[in-house]
Amino acid sequence: MSAPHTEETLQVTPLHALHVELGAKMVPFAGYDMPVQYKDGVLAEHLHTRTAAGLFDVSHMGQAWIEGPDFETVARALETLVPGDILGLAPGAIRYTLLLNDKGGIRDDLMVTRPAEPARANSIFIIVNAACKEADFAHIAANLPAGISLKPIADRALIALQGPKAVEVFARFAPAAAEMIFMTAKAIDVAGVPCLVSRSGYTGEDGYEISVPERDAVALTKKLLGETEVKPIGLGARDSLRLEAGLCLYGHDIDETTTPIEAALGWVIGKRRREEANFPGAQIILGQIANGVARKRVGLLPEGKAPAREGTEIVGGGKVIGTITSGGYGPSVSGPIAMGYVATDFSKVGTDVELMVRGKGRPAEVVAMPFTEKRFHKTK
Amino acid sequence: MSEIRFTDQHEWVRVDGDVATVGITDYAQEQLGDVVYVELPEVGKSIAAGDEAAVVESVKAASEVYAPVSGEVVEVNADLEAAPGGVNEDAMGKGWFVKLKLADKAELSKLMDEEAYQSFVEGLA
Numbered sequence: 001m002s003a004p005h006t007e008e009t010l011q012v013t014p015l016h017a018l019h020v021e022l023g024a025k026m027v028p029f030a031g032y033d034m035p036v037q038y039k040d041g042v043l044a045e046h047l048h049t050r051t052a053a054g055l056f057d058v059s060h061m062g063q064a065w066i067e068g069p070d071f072e073t074v075a076r077a078l079e080t081l082v083p084g085d086i087l088g089l090a091p092g093a094i095r096y097t098l099l100l101n102d103k104g105g106i107r108d109d110l111m112v113t114r115p116a117e118p119a120r121a122n123s124i125f126i127i128v129n130a131a132c133k134e135a136d137f138a139h140i141a142a143n144l145p146a147g148i149s150l151k152p153i154a155d156r157a158l159i160a161l162q163g164p165k166a167v168e169v170f171a172r173f174a175p176a177a178a179e180m181i182f183m184t185a186k187a188i189d190v191a192g193v194p195c196l197v198s199r200s201g202y203t204g205e206d207g208y209e210i211s212v213p214e215r216d217a218v219a220l221t222k223k224l225l226g227e228t229e230v231k232p233i234g235l236g237a238r239d240s241l242r243l244e245a246g247l248c249l250y251g252h253d254i255d256e257t258t259t260p261i262e263a264a265l266g267w268v269i270g271k272r273r274r275e276e277a278n279f280p281g282a283q284i285i286l287g288q289i290a291n292g293v294a295r296k297r298v299g300l301l302p303e304g305k306a307p308a309r310e311g312t313e314i315v316g317g318g319k320v321i322g323t324i325t326s327g328g329y330g331p332s333v334s335g336p337i338a339m340g341y342v343a344t345d346f347s348k349v350g351t352d353v354e355l356m357v358r359g360k361g362r363p364a365e366v367v368a369m370p371f372t373e374k375r376f377h378k379t380k
Numbered sequence: 381m382s383e384i385r386f387t388d389q390h391e392w393v394r395v396d397g398d399v400a401t402v403g404i405t406d407y408a409q410e411q412l413g414d415v416v417y418v419e420l421p422e423v424g425k426s427i428a429a430g431d432e433a434a435v436v437e438s439v440k441a442a443s444e445v446y447a448p449v450s451g452e453v454v455e456v457n458a459d460l461e462a463a464p465g466g467v468n469e470d471a472m473g474k475g476w477f478v479k480l481k482l483a484d485k486a487e488l489s490k491l492m493d494e495e496a497y498q499s500f501v502e503g504l505a
Contacts, residue, residue, distance in 0.1 A: 043413075043414035043439060046439070236439060240439055307437050307442065309441070329416040331416075
């Protein structure tokens, strides 16, 4: 049997000792020693999140404030780096957006929040990917005008509570959170701890991401884990959950060489932003909207049971027409699922293709994503 | 009378007469986690020692199962195709992968016995 093994100097999150105590299998991820799974294993953890509530440590991700004289000035500054409508965010609203390079390639994907609290009226809160955070923060800071600054938040953990029971459980500690709708954020006390709570996530389930002061992180996590519905969930299940939900993993499904249009993320580009055409790579991206792209990100459903992993060639009409960028087993789908890029001619839902797994072409179909139903809380 | 031998790649081979049953060890299934797919060779295929005999996939990754000894595939564990979790449940027993008709019994002497494998695994911890 073959097994990978890596050694490097790793950072730890405030919850590291708790993961070890809970019996997690720790692996290096984005420079951190992180729990890939706990005792129940990836399958059980995935299914638990879909039926009850899973608790994730995502403290390795990069949290920061961008501060300036007022929201409008800060939003306009950030809009020079992303294609999203940041200016149009209502207080308390969150938007998924992309840091773009000058060619329209994706430097990172991130969550941008306009805080609801008057005391933060001059700030924007961002959460970026762990592997990109140093580069992102440097890039943003270097491109902010005088009077606006980026302040990385190093003294806060980030935990996520996700699943159909997340709201019910969380309300026991923070009743106000039950009223929140999806993609909004609020500063609220959770079991007496001042947190910034976002109703959002990366699993396709309803739930929260909770930015919590480092010193309170272990105690709050233990309180949430003390509820019968809640189990700790590792990065393994986080990956299979997001893949079933059709969500991109940076560095795999999107990177500096893919544009939002190729990545089927054109919806992130605000209407006003298209008209203003003033985001990085705007000419290229607007040209792609007008004239089409050569390749597109699609969902792929293998016909048999063999998972097709990242890097698998996709064949159509006797030629290689693409590559899988994320692929594996979907525990809730009970079978293999994948996403990848295909030549646009093969991107229509229902198109038959072949996946070259271990030298053998295996039938698969282009399908719409998500692979599982999304259950977000859109209205009260 | 059967004897069991182990590889440093965490396969086991149990020999009865001239038939060698091959699987992965309990340590290996523990490391892999939940097995969700197993790909088995065709019956009749000849496999050399050290070559790929089967593929085992967990939620996260695919791994090769190498033949500890050379031989011709005489039987595969078709139960694993429908219920790959059998590898996790009983790696050393019902979770076997293939049976090979031994080509060269002398190859067995190059493999570890149970005691040697146990101390090999302890050394990995």
